[in-house]
Amino acid sequence: MPDEKQIYFNGIDGVTGEYLVPPMQISDAAAMASGEVKEKKIITWLTSMWHKISTPFMGLPLGVDPTDITQAGWAIVFLKDEDPAVKASLQPLVEHRSNQIANSKLIRVLEYQPGETWEQWLGRYNVAPGSVEPTKIPYYLLLIGDPQRLSFSLGHLLDVEYGIGRLHFDTPAEYATYAASVIAYENDTLVPNAKEAVFFGPRHNFDQATKMSADYLINPLADGYPAQNGNPVEPGTAQRWGYQSRKIWGDAATKAALLDVIQPVGNARPPAFLFSASHGMGFPRGNHNQKNAQGALLCQDWPGFGIIHPNHYLAAADIPANSRLHGMVLFHFACYGAGTPQVDQFIHEPGQPPPTIADSSFLSALPKTWLTHPNGSALACIGHVERAWGTSIIASHAGPQIQTFQNAIGRILIGQPLGYALKDFNERYAALSTSMAATLQQAGWGAAPDPESLAYQWIERNDAEGYILIGDPAVKLRVNDLVN
Template identity: 45%
Template sequence: MDEDFVFNGVDGLTGEPLLAPMSADEVAQLVAPERLREQDAGLEVPRSFGLGFGLDPANIVDAGWTIVFASDEAQAVRDALQPLIDHRAGSGAVVRVLTAEPGEGFGPFMARHGVYPGEIEPEVMGYYLLIVGSPAKIPWEFQYHADIEYAVGRLAFDNAEAYARYASSVIATETASEPPTSKRISFWGPRHDRATELSHDDLLEPLINGEQDNGEGRPKPGIAAQLKWEASTFLHEDATKANFLGALNQRPSLLLTASHGIGNFKPGSAEQLSRQGALLAADWGGPGSIGPADYVAAEDIPNDLELAGMIAFHFACYGAGTPLRDCFRHRDGQAPKRLAKTEFVAALPQRLLSHPNGSALAVIGHVDRAWGSSFLDRSGRHIGPFRNTLGNLMSGKPVGFAVAGFNERYAVLSNSVASLLEKRGLGEEVDAKLLSRAWLGRNDAQNYVVLGDPAVKLQFGRG
């Protein structure tokens, strides 16, 4: 690579990159020492498989299911999700209903409910944890920290009717006599600049076609071929807006997209809330201009689509949502850039999860910017968490369990940063570039989240 760090994301107003490529030296200058010190106390967070001996974390009956409402959540929202709560209880799982106080961190939340790190007791709080409400009420950081030990998802809609549609669709999908989808996975990804060359060539293509040599002499087939699924591909110039909708029309069980996400709208504006995180398609003519015809936004999803039973995974900046402040850039003496008036969930996954003709089961996505370092660094390609997530989903595992690889990467990198900071605190010399890589990689890994009930799993037919 010519540059050590290449960033995804395109400015929704100008069509220019959200952030130009940077060398490792430039990135090291952006990682403020005081920001690292602030995070030091909470960094050492090894992933703990604290579920009791003999209990299967992929089985909701063993692992338990808990729903967490903000303490001031409207009764109409609670009522809208009651059928889903009853449905989960009817499966035989231990079900708990808990509340989080406004702005409460996950640590204080655990302590208040008598939950201890490393001890997942379904009777107290289930392994599958569904957060209900906007991240303005229950912050993204709460979800990141919960993800270290638990299988976590979030539902956040603007009205009770959307929650009711999601609950109704999940129940209908899980109780249908015939599965709504077949064993089909669709891949969609343009290739029009350095960032999307990386996501196209080093993420999508090896997942589709396999890897001939992974550095250890063990070739891997494409994920669909390995699991005997059908695959549809819409790559490079075929990754158009029309073909995105065409892919949905094929009713795949699973959709993986890799593209730029749209960002940099005015914080709090209607345009930001409706279009930030939209997926840039091959229709785009390149830097310097951009418009709604160039990307897939919530408003582009027609009412007659049938999405019931599908899980989508979007690798894109802001594809799941936007935090209050920039998680990555922070110069000495300067506060991180404010990105939003309040934290929010992206509109496109909200639309997929509350569709009036049957909703998707879940959407996996990224909060804040997505980085090529998610799957590629100087040592080579590292797509294991992506491949394992797809493989787990295609094998019928719950989505919250399927994404564990990203949470494990977050925990490992958190420990790496904590170790480097400890050495620096003891007066040892620490390579600034090594520290910045670990810190940025940690933030990137933590920002993968599940939107939807983490206990849902694909209900596919034979093909």
């Protein structure tokens, strides 16, 4: 087990080859957590939502199945001043969903006015927080637009109650490519993927962060657990749900090996699902690589701290034209794997404004490439906005805690819509926010919180909050059509 008094962050600086954030003492993390301020009404709402979203109906009207879009509904949300060419590019997807749902009350095209709070936006459509009414705002929401104007924080709050996905591409043609790929996947007679899940995890003996993610996340996800302490053998996540499982781990987890996954040889088919756990690359504000390579996946090729080269990581520019991504779902446990906010919301001195880390918020280039590949796009990519908190895998003295990942991956593999598949992360975010608020409230009454407990609540809450879905939240694997 790693040193429990040190907190390790995922992320390697693309200029220096060092950690983006050096390992932190528990006491420093507790101080940051103690200085956090959240609106009281948000905490009150999260407390109430924790109980609602733990039920089978996720706060929807009784009897509405959240895994069935024909009951839960679907909407696309555009910025009020979105380019008409972007709207036109996505109209085929709107029509496709409308034909599937076949109920005009459950299919909507909505607008977001930049600057609106989550509560104001809901209110404009006559919906209050804590009450999902699919005929007013459907459960599955696809947010379209620049995250600088349609913010990550808005998406995080909506995601507690709704099934959220988002897209932001540079051109209308890229939106059209993604829409066409989704429609083709859902309409074609055959699917191009094998019923296989791949788990990719570099492991560097000199690096505590990848030792944790490889040993305590990749290994149990791929291999399961042996019989122990009277408990039976627990199969790996893919095997449990009837998939072939392939693990690419440690020395084998090179950049070339990762490229081989998306370039199968001959008649071999690409996997339906790829999970990776690695460092994500980070670049300073103003660096020419920040927009192009932030969140790129660091592979086993990396020789050590103080040395870094593009050959060590997989970035958007490395994806070959003959890649076969169509129909895949990708999930990256990596710093900035999905996006970067304009400001660092967590690592800053209490009472001080958060530092600016990018000129504006943005989605990472790699998942955008997955979803716009001209040879057929992936269905979706799940990843982290901000840092991935590796220490969250091993919570305090409780040992490895990966059920949230097991459940999310399991939901994906059994064919549930991806916007619903991430519900366990949302439940965990709400539960930990509630617990942390209670701890800080008691501290305000004079009680001395346990620094270690507070620090780990803060870390785990931050990690659970940060996952987002890039792609249509209604997409799902065609499980019965995958090739064994």
